[in-house]
Amino acid sequence: xxxxxxxxxxxxxxxxLTGAAAVxxxxxxxxxxxxxxxxxxxxxxxxxxxxxSKYLGEGVDARPYGTPSEYESHVVRRNVAWxxxxxxxxxxxxxxxxLDGIITPNGLCFERHHSGIAxxxxxxxxxxxxxxxxxxxxxxxxxxxxFPRTNKVYFLECAANSGMEWRGAQLNGCQFTHGMxxxxxxxxxxxxxxxxxxxxxTNAKWxxxxxxxxxxxxxxxxxxxALDDCMLAFAxxxxxxxxxxxxxxxxxxxxxxxxxxxxxxxxxxxxxxPWHAREETSKYTDLMEDGRARxxxxxxxxxxxxxxxxxxxxxxxxxxxxxxxLAWSGRGTVDRVDITLxxxxxxxxxxxxxxxxxxxxxxxxxxxDWNGEPLLVQSRAIDSTGxxxxxxxxxxxxxGTNSIYHNNGIQTWHVRENxxxxxxxxx
Amino acid sequence: xxxxxxxxVSALLFSTALVFSSPAxxxxxxxxGRLATPEEIAAWDIDVRPDGQGLPEGRGGVMTGEEIYxxxxxxxxxxxxxxxxxxxxxxxxxxxxxxxxxxKTIGSYWPYLSTVFDYVNRAxxxxxxxxxxxxxxxxxxxxxxxxxxxxxxxEFELSKENFTTVRLPNEVNFIEDARPDTAKxxxxxxxxxxxxxxxxxxxxxxxxxxxxxxDAAD
Numbered sequence: 082x083x084x085x086x087x088x089x090x091x092x093x094x095x096x097x098l099t100g101a102a103a104v105x106x107x108x109x110x111x112x113x114x115x116x117x118x119x120x121x122x123x124x125x126x127x128x129x130x131x132x133x134s135k136y137l138g139e140g141v142d143a144r145p146y147g148t149p150s151e152y153e154s155h156v157v158r159r160n161v162a163w164x165x166x167x168x169x170x171x172x173x174x175x176x177x178x179x180l181d182g183i184i185t186p187n188g189l190c191f192e193r194h195h196s197g198i199a200x201x202x203x204x205x206x207x208x209x210x211x212x213x214x215x216x217x218x219x220x221x222x223x224x225x226x227x228f229p230r231t232n233k234v235y236f237l238e239c240a241a242n243s244g245m246e247w248r249g250a251q252l253n254g255c256q257f258t259h260g261m262x263x264x265x266x267x268x269x270x271x272x273x274x275x276x277x278x279x280x281x282x283t284n285a286k287w288x289x290x291x292x293x294x295x296x297x298x299x300x301x302x303x304x305x306x307a308l309d310d311c312m313l314a315f316a317x318x319x320x321x322x323x324x325x326x327x328x329x330x331x332x333x334x335x336x337x338x339x340x341x342x343x344x345x346x347x348x349x350x351x352x353x354x355p356w357h358a359r360e361e362t363s364k365y366t367d368l369m370e371d372g373r374a375r376x377x378x379x380x381x382x383x384x385x386x387x388x389x390x391x392x393x394x395x396x397x398x399x400x401x402x403x404x405x406x407l408a409w410s411g412r413g414t415v416d417r418v419d420i421t422l423x424x425x426x427x428x429x430x431x432x433x434x435x436x437x438x439x440x441x442x443x444x445x446x447x448x449x450d451w452n453g454e455p456l457l458v459q460s461r462a463i464d465s466t467g468x469x470x471x472x473x474x475x476x477x478x479x480x481g482t483n484s485i486y487h488n489n490g491i492q493t494w495h496v497r498e499n500x501x502x503x504x505x506x507x508x
Numbered sequence: 509x510x511x512x513x514x515x516x517v518s519a520l521l522f523s524t525a526l527v528f529s530s531p532a533x534x535x536x537x538x539x540x541g542r543l544a545t546p547e548e549i550a551a552w553d554i555d556v557r558p559d560g561q562g563l564p565e566g567r568g569g570v571m572t573g574e575e576i577y578x579x580x581x582x583x584x585x586x587x588x589x590x591x592x593x594x595x596x597x598x599x600x601x602x603x604x605x606x607x608x609x610x611x612k613t614i615g616s617y618w619p620y621l622s623t624v625f626d627y628v629n630r631a632x633x634x635x636x637x638x639x640x641x642x643x644x645x646x647x648x649x650x651x652x653x654x655x656x657x658x659x660x661x662x663e664f665e666l667s668k669e670n671f672t673t674v675r676l677p678n679e680v681n682f683i684e685d686a687r688p689d690t691a692k693x694x695x696x697x698x699x700x701x702x703x704x705x706x707x708x709x710x711x712x713x714x715x716x717x718x719x720x721x722x723d724a725a726d
Contacts, residue, residue: 218541297630372606424707471690504713
């Protein structure tokens, strides 16, 4: 193991941070990095024997629903208070830099509410299907769970993820620049079964899912998508949906913007034309430079980000390091991820590890030796349709900087000599 | 014929019959759920479309709308629809969409009036959704039109009957999704080595430094 940043000749986070503060302003003071790990105690380390190796721990009843170690208590969703008018109509962000693999733990999946979390009583839950159907129907949750089920891993990304970066680097942390995404395994019923149970009229072309929260969230979805791969999900990662993710039932719209994944579902209307609801006209439309706006921009294009290192996860060691990140595409799987450490002069293939599911996140790694020189780190992904993740400037050249949504441009992290990382843009 | 062969033949006949008898999408029924009654549908089916489908009976005028708006809406949206704090601006913003600071309001941006009715009716006032009567909703929508100078007559009354005659000015400026709008690999195989001579940092987030403090977020 290489050594750096500590007078004791051993790299500790505290030692690193002290060094970082001396070089270029305290990261800890600006809140950019994880809190220091617990004070290390030689009494717990060899050749000594730690208390946990000697004495009984808590019994099985102490934690009927397990939660993470107290040493992981900093791994939480965080919001950016100035972004929105009230916490009930707001968003918080997944701590991507603290996670690994492809599955987001349920309690860390970012939240986006429009009128707060609806606390639905499951026994009073009703889903109505009406409109251009042979039989308008009402289902209970028990009815829904009697349909054939399926299990699928999908990412959900807010269309506004990275939306604060259109005009330039703004937020220091991949939690804030890219954290409006999560990826879980859903259990639910193909929407096709439910629609066919009601019987679709021949002129049916669109559906309008509607949420049971106080915003009555409604969107228009083409019937073709609804019958293709949409799901009514009641479980995520093996357990009931969390209230903030739409308990007891949410719509899953694979690969398409998160706003369409209506939570706390109360009704689905079938129609022959789109509704042009507020969230597909006033919001979630992409304003171009000439003042016109694209509508029905549903698919989430291929995108990737290096989660480690990143501003909240500085490089702590010279020598061997693991670069890690996420890549995804709403149009299929990710075929390839390339990494540069020198701002795009030279690229290497990253190693995609773990399952490669359709419309799911992919985990990539790139192992490298760091000699302490500054780095300009980027990742770029290519999906199964041959789509190449563009640079931010390539996107701006086509769309300007007013479009808010669908910013899937390549992210640059600047790693300084002291390991500190900042969000930058480069030539 | 064996029993299993007979079963196979009858299954084949059954599925053939299904194919011939099914019009658009007709599939196996699971026999789940119950019929929704007309009363239940009427109570929950609140959506309104640009062609007027879903509009309830009712009417409301600008002056009535102003009273309701000042009481129920102005604390967030401002007395004249100018917005308070980060709450949405409802009026103004004409000729700003192609500028550095676009102001997207009902008058400057929204394509359809039905969206205003639908949204106010289902989600507003914030925290007291579905509390306005149809007449009150028509009145508030009429007042928002007045705030945006789309109607100029204080005596104007909006109703189910005249609703679709009102068009919003920005309707024509919505276009379809044009993505993918950047190069695919087949058009530009990405460079792997010696791709550029110089690289310079052109912008830094720390200069703007709007990242929330972790302690403040707790």
